[in-house]
Amino acid sequence: MMMCREATRLMSLKQDRALTFRESTALRFHLSMCGACRTCARQFDLLHKIGRHHPDIPRASNDKGGRHGSH
Numbered sequence: 001m002m003m004c005r006e007a008t009r010l011m012s013l014k015q016d017r018a019l020t021f022r023e024s025t026a027l028r029f030h031l032s033m034c035g036a037c038r039t040c041a042r043q044f045d046l047l048h049k050i051g052r053h054h055p056d057i058p059r060a061s062n063d064k065g066g067r068h069g070s071h
Contacts, residue, residue, distance in 0.1 A: 002030040007037045011044045 007030045010023055019027065031038050 002026050004030075004034060004037055007031070007034065008040060011037075011041050015044060015048045 007027055010019060010027045013019065013023075014027070031041060
């Protein structure tokens with residue numbers, strides 16, 4: 001069973017690259033049982049969205065303006 005610390009690390013990593021099938025499956029399983037991490041995942045997604053659309057925040061060099069991976 002994945003611990004919340006690892007789930008948080010994967011949520012952060014997911015903002016930068018597509019997760020592997022194994023990472024994605026483990027994270028989805030953890031999120032299905034952990035309300036605190038589901039809240040954290042929504043916050044990560046919101047911060048990523050805000051950062052992408054805010055004109056004063058420079059994009060990472062690998063960001064082409066879209067979401068990373070197939071999330």
